[in-house]
Amino acid sequence: MSVTVDTPRVSYLTEENTIGSWLLTTDHKRIALLYFASITGFFFLGGIAAALMRINLLTPTGAIVSHEMYNRLFTMHGVVMVWFFLVPAIPVTLGNFIVPLMLGARDLAFPKLNLVSWYLFMTGGLFATYSLFAGGLDTGWTFYTPLSTDYTKGHVVAVAIGIFISGFSSIATGVNFIVSIHRLRAPGMGWYRMPLMLWSLYATSVIYVLATPVLAMTLILLGFETVFHVGIFDQRLGGDPLLFQHLFWFYSHPAVYIMILPGFGVMSEVLTTFSQKGIFGYKFIAWSSVAIAVISFFVWGHHMFVAGTSVYSAITFSLLSFMVSVPSAIKVFNWLGTLHKGYIKFDAPMLYALGFLGLFTIGGLTGLFVAALGADVHLTQTYFVVAHFHYIMVGGMVSAFFAGLHYWWPKITGRLYPEMWARAAAFLIFFGFNLTFFPQFILGYLGMPRRYAAYPPEFQVLNVLSSAGSTILAVAYLMPVFYLGYSLRHGARSPSNPWHATGLEWKTQSPPRTENFPIIPIVTEPPYNYPRPEDRTRAA
Amino acid sequence: MSGWPPLLVAWIGLLVLLALELGSALLLHLPATASLFGMAQAAIVVIAFMRIRRGSPLMHIFGAAGLFWLIVLLALGNLDPLTRTDLIVQTTGNPR
Amino acid sequence: MTLTLTSASVHSAEVDALLAGLLLMSLAVLALVFGLIWTYAIRYRAGNTEDRGAIGQKSWRIEIGWTVATLVVFFALFVWGADLYVRLYTAPGNALKIYVVGKQWMWKVEHEGGQREINALHVPVGRPVQLIMTSEDVIHDFSIPAFRIKHDVLPGRYEQLWFNAQTPGSYHLFCTQFCGTDHAAMIGEVVAMQQADYARWLTQNGGSDTLVAAGRDLFTRYGCSGCHQAGPTGGGGTVRAPSLNGLYGSPVPLADGTTVFADDKYIRDSILLPADQIVASYAPVMPSFSGQIGEDDLIKLIAFIKSLAAEGPS
Amino acid sequence: MHFQYSSAEHQAESAMSGMWLFLAQEILFFGALVFVWVYCCYQHPAGFRLATQHANLLIGSINTAVLLTSSFTFTAGLLAIERGEPRRLIQACFATIGLGVVFLLLKGVEWFKDVGDGLVPGAHFSLTGPDSGGAQIFYVFYYVATVLHALHMIIGIGLVLWIAWRARRGDFSRAWSTPVEVVGLYWSFVDVVWLTLYPLIYLAAL
The missing domain is CATH 1.10.760.10 (Cytochrome c-like domain)
Structure with missing residues (x-):
């Protein structure tokens, strides 16, 4: 395969460059960049809150902030990270950019709706963050009643409105992706010829569209209860605080899969490209995404095993929770099968992807600890749970995000990034992450509760270890800002297919034109159609 | 279904069902019947006014998905309150 | 730095056994995953010219194989956990009853004999103790890590929790459901005593009334x-x-x-x-x-x- | 036609699919409310019965008939434009808007009476007695449900106005009337929501 570095004079980046042309664009690629900018801001906002918390936990009595401030910090960390980073991150940035390119389409099905969704996201996001700064909120991101409705002084309603508004942006994105994937596939692209990234974004979108409205209604009722004290969730007026938890987790558990499913998609792309080998078990990976999207709605009760729900409900939800981990296990095995007999190259995206594989496996396995009822009683509400979901969401999802970001960076910007810096950052993230969160598993087993601003002194050593890790992690997360920023101006020009990957997005120029493809491509082969090992040997 | 006559039939049918719904609720006091009538009316609206039978399979899938997940919410959501037992504190030497 | 947690009740050993089982299974899977990643990364690196032979055409047997294996292991773990859970929350009829009220941000404990304590709970060893718990305001959670138990304490309802302490000693008592500003200060102490000591404690702290x-x-x-x-x-x-x-x-x-x-x-x-x-x-x-x-x-x-x-x- | 579509028909069917998917989302949105209703009704059957007896059955029933008719008129307008009669479509739109406004006015009268009767959850709730708590929860459900439904109606009236305006501009023809059909889906769906709420509010616990 010969590589010609064509330097396109016209691309979606250069076509028109007024402020209006960016803020009113309906081009999915530009909207993706708008989202990139916003998401990065929210990520570092949530990150700063996390860093302050880790510093505070250096001493048993709390090193720098009061209990009240600490509670506000973890609430801000949770709200910002969950709703304004993790839930939208991969779909609205990488997804928005890559879905039409992978489909061989010129844009998403509803480009104006796509722009509207960014404005909704920003409105909700800025409103919520402003409220978090202006009044502070100390309920945790879960808003459990009656604490949130009757006992807190924070701006519950304002933050809820912010989340409510940005929820519509999720719904809009979900509708757009699903309809695009159904309607805009290039000629010849059957369902089993789609890249697996599209399957997982499809599954994500199903959850976006069908879970978010339940959250919207929950927030309406929460606001009603907070303002008027009407008694739906208030036991003194005949309501039931557990009703809130049911409604909340009906959304928030599937939301966990909103966060990780797109990461699965990135994994399938990156692992095949850097193994130069077809995916192992395509159909199993594809359908396991769909299975996860469906089963994820059946398991929310596992957040309430010690909350006072019925024993029958606990047992049912425990069984279903074990079931939802089966498709995830299938994926891990299939990715390993993909590495088998490949031609593995260790570029930065691959390092991030291998990091994901390890961290996600740990996160998934510890999930079984809390799905097993008898063990959950001891571990729930402790740092064990904190470590478990950070392994999935930060170790897993953020690693996948970086893998995808580096992988498609040449396509997005038309530039290559400094490879050595990127590899160093990948190693540092893996190391810093484990140092931060592994001690928390032990802390949890020892019984240290989560959301504690101060703690008994015997937990100090492990907490200091965790805080030390978090400084490394913070530095590691800042590195890409600098070297990717540097590459924007000074990076080498990228050819249209720098990784020798398959997939329609690599068949067009880097960066693409506004209309993506001058001629709509026709798909004639399955995805990941790399030469088989035996054919390579014969050729050599 | 197309053209005026079926549309008119559907509309009259809906009003008749409304009358029956009201009558049965006021006379029979059976809680479930009203909702059944409501569902029947909804079905007529979906068939006659939303013209679901003309829709593509894709639209059928989307509608069915909404209904399916609604059933999940109702079924699993009510599992806990319907099986919850209030604490009965056993006492020793209880005459019961 | 201690990395082990005292096992002080009848059930804590059982919970630890379940955790050990889960840990062993996890370590086995982790060893497999990390082992394969390293093996493949070295053996099938792009520069290695080793003959890779042909890859199998049919993969569905392998797929069905590992799916079924996963299902079986998971189901066994589920049964193990569920069985333990039911026993953890089913109190025997002859348990000693102690009443607990949670409020922002303290635990109030009342014994049958009228003895009252705050952020402390004295219990005898070798005898089942049942806590009848409620909250005056928000949801709290009564957690004793050394006994491996916890349960949310809801306002307007009585929840129950029971244990049978085995080892005399003093253990942490945490509120583990976030309950407002001083959540982290809602810590107490559980003192498990020999039955004779407990009886003496009861009389010494007799309270005025039962x-x-x-x-x-x-x-x-x-x-x-x-x-x-x-x-x-x-x-x-x-x-x-x-x-x-x-x-x-x-x-x-x-x-x-x-x-x-x-x-x-x-x-x-x-x-x-x-x-x-x-x-x-x-x-x-x-x-x-x-x-x-x-x-x-x-x-x-x-x-x-x-x-x-x-x-x-x- | 947007440049990502191969034909007008391709775009039309995508728009229709998008609307159906949006409606699936709406099912879950109102479905969550129905879930709350079922959950609370099970815990307070007597309170819900008491509250139902105070709901305004007459206005509720008239409104159901009004709404069913409005759905009928709009679909009639859709049939008209599919035969190439834009004037008939405009007439149908205004009939639909009129019926929608009648619905909202009646709803307003009903709310006014409810508030006058003290059926507002809170300290001054007029239904006292043992089942007051359950009845209050019913009225929370009632207000949230009817206000959200009314908001959907207002959006719907705006959409129908937009259709009438575009029809007057001559945008629609026998060959192309996708927006009319999409708005019709939305309008009829709001109708379906009401058909679900009506028995729950006025009849089921009678």
């Missing part, structure tokens, strides 16, 4: 005795209200034709919202005491009414 006696005082002070008969002689001046003798643990016919079983919750509800469940053939004249009687007084009143069970219906 719960029952305190409840009897409150029964008069809140004016209950004006209408209800309680005890062979007490109360029931004008017979407008049902007698409370022998009430606890017996079925009560209600005005709407149904029958309820008089347990703690029924008595609590009847004090706070008397009009909700009217006893057959009585007029609904009792006022609501909602908001007037605190949770700790309710516990005493219930203890008193409970003590009348022995009197038998009069």
Whole structure:
């Protein structure tokens, strides 16, 4: 395969460059960049809150902030990270950019709706963050009643409105992706010829569209209860605080899969490209995404095993929770099968992807600890749970995000990034992450509760270890800002297919034109159609 | 279904069902019947006014998905309150 | 730095066994995953010219194989965990009852003998102890890591938790459900003592009254005795209200034709919202005491009414 | 036609699919409310019965008939434009808007009466007695449900106005009337929501 570095004079980046042309664009690629900018801001906002918390936990009595401030910090960390980073991150940035390119389409099905969704996201996001700064909120991101409705002084309603508004942006994105994937596939692209990234974004979108409205209604009722004290969730007026938890987790558990499913998609792309080998078990990976999207709605009760729900409900939800981990296990095995007999190259995206594989496996396995009822009683509400979901969401999802970001960076910007810096950052993230969160598993087993601003002194050593890790992690997360920023101006020009990957997005120029493809491509082969090992040997 | 006559039939049918719904609720006091009538009316609206039978399979899938997940919410959501037992504190030497 | 947690109750060893099982399974899977990643990364690196041979055409046998294996292992773990869970929350009938009230940000504990403590819980070893818990405000969670148990404490409901302490000693007691500003300060101490020591502790901290006696005082002070008969002689001046003798643990016919079983919750509800469940053939004249009687007084009143069970219906 | 579509028909069917998917989302949105209703009704059957007896059955029933008719008129307008009669479509739109406004006015009268009767959850709730708590929860459900439904109606009236305006501009023809069909889906769906709420509010616990 010969590589010609064509330097396109016209691309979606250069076509028109007024402020209006960016803020009113309906081009999915530009909207993706708008989202990139916003998401990065929210990520570092949530990150700063996390860093302050880790510093505070250096001493048993709390090193720098009061209990009240600490509670506000973890609430801000949770709200910002969950709703304004993790839930939208991969779909609205990488997804928005890559879905039409992978489909061989010129844009998403509803480009104006796509722009509207960014404005909704920003409105909700800025409103919520402003409220978090202006009044502070100390309920945790879960808003459990009656604490949130009757006992807190924070701006519950304002933050809820912010989340409510940005929820519509999720719904809009979900509708757009699903309809695009159904309607805009290039000629010849059957369902089993789609890249697996599209399957997982499809599954994500199903959850976006069908879970978010339940959250919207929950927030309406929460606001009603907070303002008027009407008694739906208030036991003194005949309501039931557990009703809130049911409604909340009906959304928030599937939301966990909103966060990780797109990461699965990135994994399938990156692992095949850097193994130069077809995916192992395509159909199993594809359908396991769909299975996860469906089963994820059946398991929310596992957040309430010690909350006072019925024993029958606990047992049912425990069984279903074990079931939802089966498709995830299938994926891990299939990715390993993909590495088998490949031609593995260790570029930065691959390092991030291998990091994901390890961290996600740990996160998934510890999930079984809390799905097993008898063990959950001891571990729930402790740092064990904190470590478990950070392994999935930060170790897993953020690693996948970086893998995808580096992988498609040449396509997005038309530039290559400094490879050595990127590899160093990948190693540092893996190391810093484990140092931060592994001690928390032990802390949890020892019984240290989560959301504690101060703690008994015997937990100090492990907490200091965790805080030390978090400084490394913070530095590691800042590195890409600098070297990717540097590459924007000074990076080498990228050819249209720098990784020798398959997939329609690599068949067009880097960066693409506004209309993506001058001629709509026709798909004639399955995805990941790399030469088989035996054919390579014969050729050599 | 197309053209005026079926549309008119559907509309009259809906009003008749409304009358029956009201009558049965006021006379029979059976809680479930009203909702059944409501569902029947909804079905007529979906068939006659939303013209679901003309829709593509894709639209059928989307509608069915909404209904399916609604059933999940109702079924699993009510599992806990319907099986919850209030604490009965056993006492020793209880005459019961 | 200690990396182990005292195992101080009958069930903590069982929970640890389940955790060990989960850990072993996880380590096996991790060894497999990390081992394969390293093996493949070295063996199939792009520069390595090793002959890779042909890759198999049919993969579905392997797929079905590992899916079924995963399912079987998961199902076994599920059964193990569920069985333990049911036993963790099923208290034996002969348990010693201790009452716990959570409020922002402290635990109030009351023993049957009237002994009261705050952010501390003294219990005997070798004897099942059942905690009857409620909250005055938000949701709290009563957690004793050394016993491997916890349960949320909800306002307006009685939740229960039980354990059988084995090793004398002093252990942490945490609130593990976020409950507001000083959540992190809602920490207490559980002291497990030999039974003789516990008996001595009870007498030394005798309190003025047992719960029952305190409840009897409150029964008069809140004016209950004006209408209800309680005890062979007490109360029931004008017979407008049902007698409370022998009430606890017996079925009560209600005005709407149904029958309820008089347990703690029924008595609590009847004090706070008397009009909700009217006893057959009585007029609904009792006022609501909602908001007037605190949770700790309710516990005493219930203890008193409970003590009348022995009197038998009069 | 947007440049990502191969034909007008391709775009039309995508728009229709998008609307159906949006409606699936709406099912879950109102479905969550129905879930709350079922959950609370099970815990307070007597309170819900008491509250239902105070709901305004007459206005509720008239409104159901009004709404069913409005759905009928709009679909009639859709049939008209599919035969190439834009004037008929405009007439149908205004009939639909009129019926929608009648619905909202009646709803307003009903709310006014409810508030006058003290059927507002809170300290001054007029239904006292043992079942007051359950009845209050019913009225929370009632207000949230009817206000959200009314908001959907207002959006719907705006959409129908937009259709009438575009029809007057001559945008629609026998060959192309996708927006009319999409708005019709939305309008009829709001109808379906009401058909679910009506028995729950006025009849089921009678």
